[in-house]
Amino acid sequence: MLSFARGGRASVNPSLYRQLVGSLNYLTITRLDISFAVQQVSQFMQAPRHLHFAAVRRIIRYLKGTSSRGLFFPKSKKQDRVSKSSTESEYRAMSSAYSEITWLRGLLGELGFSQLQSTPFHADNTSAIQIAANPVFHERTKHNEVDCHSIRESFH
Known part of the structure; x- marks a missing residue:
């Protein structure tokens, strides 16, 4: 050696x-x-x-x-979809976050804490933001599922 x-x-x-x-x-x-x-x-x-x-x-x-130490992820699971690009994965993440925000705002409204202002939504992937903001159905994004396109409605 x-x-x-x-x-x-x-x-x-x-x-x-x-x-x-x-x-x-x-x-x-x-x-x-x-x-x-x-x-x-x-x-x-x-x-x-x-x-x-x-x-x-x-x-x-x-x-x-110290084999018993470490981070364990009992709730983790394999992804059910595989993205072909970083833009697609960012777009999916934006859609998922938007769904969570919508659900939380609805829950807060039911509990009597109506939100009068819009919730700030930050994203750093320019391509994903452009796809979300543009209502025209792009040929490049036709493989994205319809549920992911729900975020487009929030931009209009």
């Missing part, structure tokens, strides 16, 4: 190091406690040394000892 480079410094097999660090990087999704350490060892992917490999091994030992 170790080989000696010029100057007597111990170098590590870079592909093994990259594989381990990549796996650790993937784990940071549910194990936020190792994010900083993994970020630190990720800086040495090009030319890892024995010291860096020792740090990776230490992170792995830590994970073994």
